Amino acid sequence: MRVVSEKKPIVAILGGTGKEGPGLARRLSGAGYRIIIGSRKLEKAKKTAESINSEMGSSFVEGQLNGDAAKACNIAILTVVQSAHEPALQGLKNALKGKILVDATARVEFRNPYPPEPPSAPRIAQDILGEEVIVVGAFQNVPAHTLKKNIGKKLNTDVLVCADDIDAANTVIRMAKDMGMRAFYAGGLDNSIVVEGMTALLISINKYYGTKTASIGISGINID
């Protein structure tokens, strides 16, 4: 039987009803985190949560409106479609006060994969949310297709974590590790522009080789 850990932070996944969000939710709930799926529509959030609980054989995931999910969590992960990045953050500014916001946004179009211009999405998020929220950039290179498979097993993908606050970065590194991935601190928020840009490379690789799971791996350093 799976057991939820009261010591682990409650994680809201804002825009968690799409492709990336449910994958992160499955892996975190599998690691004992309490999860709140956020959506613009309550019924949609609840439906996604129920479907993850049923797959995972647990009841650690609930669904709420994005604003309520943001208020109720300790850490929020933003996985709204990239075109909604700025408006979604504007609408969630008050609800996110006092929280860590993990920005997984990669502003790269599938049809035309070019690296975005600075500032990075997490830097834009930090500027919108202000100093009462700590923003961390992470998971931009972790494919939704990879997250879906082999729940409970280690993943062959690494996570680059960029933040100006090292304690917040280490919290997210622990979460990624709990999800079965190696994660590396990769510098401040502005470095996230490189991480976002790598998504353009990964989409191009996937298109050329007919795959959906190209991701990154760091060599030359041994960590667990």
Ligand SMILES: NC(=O)c1ccc[n+]([C@@H]2O[C@H](COP(=O)([O-])OP(=O)(O)OC[C@H]3O[C@@H](n4cnc5c(N)ncnc54)[C@H](OP(=O)(O)O)[C@@H]3O)[C@@H](O)[C@H]2O)c1
């Ligand atoms: N897909 C991947 O493999 C992948 C990998 C790494 C990072 N990412 C990043 O993760 C984010 C989500 O990607 P995705 O593929 O999961 O996207 P998606 O499935 O297209 O959309 C995610 C969610 O965004 C919400 N949304 C749509 N329009 C919105 C709006 N105008 N305002 C607020 N919310 C809106 C929807 O939730 P509701 O309708 O329920 O509100 C939707 O379920 C993107 O920033 C992407 O760059 C994706």
